[in-house]
Amino acid sequence: MAGVVLKDVVKRYGEVQVIHGIDLEIENGEFCVFVGPSGCGKSTLLRMVAGLEETTEGSMSIGDRDVTRMDPAERGVAMVFQTYALYPHMTVRDNMGFGLKMNGHPKVEIAQKVAEATRILKLEEYLDRKPAALSGGQRQRVSIGRAIVRGPEVFLFDEPLSNLDAELRxxxxxxxxxxHKEIGATMVYVTHDQVEAMTLAxxxxxxxxxxxxxxxxxxxxYRNPxxxxxxxxxxSPAMNFIDGTSTGDxxxxxxxxxxYALPIALPEKGTAVIFGIRPEHIEIDPSGNSFTVEMTEALGGVSYVHLLSDTGTKIIIEERGDERSKEGARVGVKIPLNRAMLFDAKTEKRLR
Incomplete structure (x- = not known):
């Protein structure tokens, strides 16, 4: 196993620069997640680590080896893609062992490694099935098993769960x-889903x-952006942001x-700011009259109440318990200021 170090890594496609001087160190055995909106460069960066995209500038090392100009097969990585990329005419057993077979490994060794990966992923009963007879989750486990049998130093996952339904995800x-807990390998994982990022990383x-x-x-x-x-x-849901103005204190x-007097040093009077508070940190004030309940998303144990002020300010509040706010009701809000955050309206940097 090995860590990954990126130093001032740049990627250009002709005149267009898509990765801008990335410096990053991923420790040996760490589960690191790249997260961000579509088009932010997370998959491109992962493919650069894999060697599937050329690094325009900068350097990249895995363990103590500089792999910047190495071919993908020489880097000691294995990649699991969004699409399963299984051979439809092969069984699960043959799919998992195919890479080793092509590299000339002995049959006994292939069988041992496939058996170990099968045990880890609980795929024993599916070994003689072909991909068409598997569910989406089972196919993705086979894809992961194919990576495990290679014994890589680093596992790379490119949005591997995005094709699955919510329960399977x-x-x-x-x-x-x-x-990750069982094999302790370094893993780099790409997702646009911040819930996946929070739970795995x-x-x-x-x-x-x-x-x-x-x-x-x-x-x-989450606590200190x-x-x-x-x-x-x-x-999730995202933090509420409310436009504001500093009065000095x-x-x-x-x-x-x-x-609202926050326990931080505030900018000078008249400075535009953005006030942030998470839905789970606000409470409904039934005696207030500042907002109208636009709609309530009832999800069972929790509901999300969408509020709209007369001036167009929108807020989402997390509500628990049996009593839920009703659409059309007029309410106020209680904001614990020790939970609030303040951002500069121009730079969007946190004010501390």
Whole structure:
């Protein structure tokens, strides 16, 4: 097993630069997740680690080897793709062992490695089936098994669960987490789903437009984002953002009465700011009259209440318990200021 180090990595397609000077260190045995919106460069960066995309500038090492110009087969990585890419005419056993067979490994060794991967992924009863006789989750497990038998130093996952339905995604998240715990390999995982990122990662790398916005442990990013983008991307539903203005010692907020004195150093009077508060940290005030309940998403144990002020300010609040807000009701909100965050309206950087 080995760690991965990227130093000032750049990727260009002709005149267009899509990766801008990435510096990143992934520790040996760490589960690192690249997350960000579509087009942010996360899959391109993963493919650069795999050697499927050429690195324009900078260097890349796996363990103590500089792999910047190495072919994919020489890098000691195995990649699991969004599409399963299984051979339809082969059984599960043959699909998993095919790569080793093509590289001339002895039959006994192939059988042993396939058996071990099968045990880890609980695929014993499916070994003689062909892909058409498997569910989507089972096919993805076979795809992961094919990577395991190669014994790579680093596993690379490119949105492996995006083709699965919601129930299977949850099941496969658990499988991948268990797999990492059992084999202890370095894993780099790409997803646009921040819930996957939060539940799987030791380290999350938040990307936007080919640049790293922030790197950290899941709860560190949730509790202590550096900017509005990270604050809004990490957490589901997203953080509420309300336009505000500094009074010097407090802030006024669009759609809300009064002033709000946050326990931080505030910018000078008249400075535009953005006030952030997560849905799970706000409470409905039934005695208030600032907002109208637009709609309520009832999800069972939790509901999300969408509020709209007379001036157009929108807020989502998480509600628990048996009593739920009714559409059309007039309510207020209770905001615990120790949970709130403030961002500069121009730079979107966190004010601390």
């Amino acid at each position: 949850v099941e496969m998240r658990v499988e991948i987490a268990r797999l 030791d380290k999350i790398v938040v990307l936007r437009k080919g640049r790293i916005e922030q790197v950290g442990a899941p709860l560190d990013l 550096d900017n509005k983008f990270v604050a809004g991307f990490i957490g 407090a802030v006024t907020l669009a759609g809300l009465d009064g002033t």
